[in-house]
Amino acid sequence: xxxxxxxxxxxxxxxxxxxxxxxxxxxxxxxxxxxxxxxxxxxxxxxxxxxxxxxxxxxxxxxxxxxxxxxxxxxxxxxxxxxxxxxxxxxxxxxxxxxxxxxxxxxxxxxxxxxxxxxxxxxxxxxxxxxxxx
Amino acid sequence: xxxxxxxxxxxxxxxxxxxxxxxxxxxxxxxxxxxxxxxxxxxxxxxxxxxxxxxxxxxxxxxxxxxxxxxxxxxxxxxxxxxxxxxxxxxxxxxxxxxxxxxxxxxxxxxxxxxxxxxxxxxxxxxxxxxxxxxxxxxxxxxxxxxxxxxxxxxxxxxxxxxxxxxxxxxxxxxxxxxxxxxxxxxxxxxxxxxxxxxxxxxxxxxxxxxxxxxxxxxxxxxxxxxxxxxxxxxxxxxxxxxxxxxxxxxxxxxxxxxxxxxxxxxxxxxxxxxxxxxxxxxxxxxxxxxxxxxxxxxxxxxxxxxxxxxxxxxxxxxxxxxxxxxxxxxxxxxxxxxxxxxxxxxxxxxxxxxxxxxxxxxxxxxxxxxxxxxxxxxxxxxxxxxxxxxxxxxxxxxxxxxxxxxxxxxxxxxxxxxxxxxxxxxxxxxxxxxxxxxxxxxxxxxxxxxxxxxxxxxxxxxxxxxxxxxxxxxxxxxxx
Numbered sequence: 286x287x288x289x290x291x292x293x294x295x296x297x298x299x300x301x302x303x304x305x306x307x308x309x310x311x312x313x314x315x316x317x318x319x320x321x322x323x324x325x326x327x328x329x330x331x332x333x334x335x336x337x338x339x340x341x342x343x344x345x346x347x348x349x350x351x352x353x354x355x356x357x358x359x360x361x362x363x364x365x366x367x368x369x370x371x372x373x374x375x376x377x378x379x380x381x382x383x384x385x386x387x388x389x390x391x392x393x394x395x396x397x398x399x400x401x402x403x404x405x406x407x408x409x410x411x412x413x414x415x416x417x418x419x
Numbered sequence: 420x421x422x423x424x425x426x427x428x429x430x431x432x433x434x435x436x437x438x439x440x441x442x443x444x445x446x447x448x449x450x451x452x453x454x455x456x457x458x459x460x461x462x463x464x465x466x467x468x469x470x471x472x473x474x475x476x477x478x479x480x481x482x483x484x485x486x487x488x489x490x491x492x493x494x495x496x497x498x499x500x501x502x503x504x505x506x507x508x509x510x511x512x513x514x515x516x517x518x519x520x521x522x523x524x525x526x527x528x529x530x531x532x533x534x535x536x537x538x539x540x541x542x543x544x545x546x547x548x549x550x551x552x553x554x555x556x557x558x559x560x561x562x563x564x565x566x567x568x569x570x571x572x573x574x575x576x577x578x579x580x581x582x583x584x585x586x587x588x589x590x591x592x593x594x595x596x597x598x599x600x601x602x603x604x605x606x607x608x609x610x611x612x613x614x615x616x617x618x619x620x621x622x623x624x625x626x627x628x629x630x631x632x633x634x635x636x637x638x639x640x641x642x643x644x645x646x647x648x649x650x651x652x653x654x655x656x657x658x659x660x661x662x663x664x665x666x667x668x669x670x671x672x673x674x675x676x677x678x679x680x681x682x683x684x685x686x687x688x689x690x691x692x693x694x695x696x697x698x699x700x701x702x703x704x705x706x707x708x709x710x711x712x713x714x715x716x717x718x719x720x721x722x723x724x725x726x727x728x729x730x731x732x733x734x735x736x737x738x739x740x741x742x743x744x745x746x747x748x749x750x751x752x753x754x755x756x757x758x759x760x761x762x763x764x765x766x767x768x769x770x771x772x773x774x775x776x777x778x779x780x781x782x783x784x785x786x787x788x789x790x791x792x793x794x795x796x797x798x799x800x801x802x803x804x805x806x807x808x809x810x811x812x813x814x815x816x817x818x819x820x821x822x823x824x825x826x827x828x829x830x831x832x833x834x835x836x837x838x839x840x841x842x843x844x845x846x847x848x849x850x851x852x853x854x855x856x857x858x859x860x861x862x863x864x865x866x867x868x869x870x871x872x873x874x875x876x877x878x879x880x881x882x883x884x885x886x887x888x889x890x891x892x893x894x895x896x897x898x899x900x
Contacts, residue, residue, distance in 0.1 A: 289832060291830040291832055291833055292494065292830050293467045293469075293493045293494040293495075293827050293828070293829070293830055294493060294494060294495055294500055294827045294830075295495070295496060296831075322860070341680075341681060344693070345677075345680060348677075349677070352673050355673075356613055356617065356670065356673075359617055359666050360613075360616055360617060389857075391858070391860075391861070392627065393626060393627035393628055395520040395521060395669040395672075396520045396669055396672065396673045396676075398496040398497070398694050399496075399676070399680070399692070399693035399694040399696070400495075400496030400497055400516075400692055400693075400694040401496075401692075402693065416496050418496060418519070418520045418521075418669075419628060419831075
């Protein structure tokens, strides 16, 4: 699940999920909701695109993952709303992102940031806070 | 001596409108954290994490003088928005987080000879035409499709290329743009293919968020001599353009934060916030980022120049020869620049802050040498904007820097909960302000209540001696990005 916290100028997302892979998928959904402007997201197309990333640690991997989706979304006018996480470790990610072409998006997300980024183990799995520049 | 206690500790008033946390108050601080504010603004600033962020900035290797918070300071990421920090070269660092993702977001002021009375009958249609002429919104491409080679030239030559080769504006515009609309340190080879693709069709586009075009009238003159020098008089119609380097700049920052994050350990640099990732400017990473950042800044100036061309065309369609728009000045808000202060060469990071050179600085345009470099402070939508001029005293006080706007005081979510967009639209209409904005929700996000009081912010700037008030501009029409 995800929720949005007050931030003076940007968007702070709180994420929680049973596993790291599901946390990353949830982060993708939260990004889509920010960009689309409401939780009811348009359905994803049938064919996904592969995302493969490597980073020095899982915090950097989460930032890279979100920035990859932001870049591809802006480049192709595409909103990614469904994710099949094939592999997520502390340093590597392979996933398939499914999206829909959209004529208009509500919020321009410039990037995901490291600021106050935390990924923590919890009793229910994993939780994270991440701030997007909008 | 008045003090204020906040989550981040006690700031002491060390001079009128100057509050300071001394170096040594927190582990790792290399210089003081200093905020320009009055008690009301300081209380607003203390409500979010901006002071904590400013203290983080004081730990940057090579930082000189102080980490400075402008009166519009608010929470951002890495640096606070409204944060200024200089590092001493050749060993000091450069941090992409000290500039932000919207590289060379900035403002330019265009001045017409029209009066409000002449404009009034055409205002609604003119604002509509401006909204049609300048694409706004998310990732919205424009009408200028550049070849790879043309984009290279924009990145290296900035405004001069789009003026001379694409016919967007006149050569007479160039001296009235900060740095002549071109940072010489740019290297297109340091701009990634991703950044190019993200920005390739965005030249001449406004983008979203708080970017805007605003038609205004000069409502009040505070300094008649300076206003004359700037060609401003009461009742005159002006246009303010607020945007930056769009997706290209965002991607440049993304790319280089990633590079710096992975390079810091090599230089033995530890920062309290990973978004402050940095490297010595003299290092390959530092030089690479600086060259890419300069290129993105040049794209930002070219973008405002292309938009200016569209706005001028719109004015000319309505008013013919009477509709000419003279460029008064263009300032950048998010940059790092190499500047001389006395015997020192510094890398001055300004994030949500405006350069403000005084009359005697060689980079102040010759036409403004008697008064100082113009400083343009847009207020929140529906309030007012200000024209100021830099002071020579500001060089020592604030590294020749001042605020960049009113500064947010409330999150977008809180603004939407507090303000009904349709009511705000009706209120603005009742005050004669024409608004073009795609949705009421987006309008509510930028409601005046979400911002600090721009009159108070500008008064602090003026009274602290960072810049001098010249004129107040009242909005007549707004195209929101």
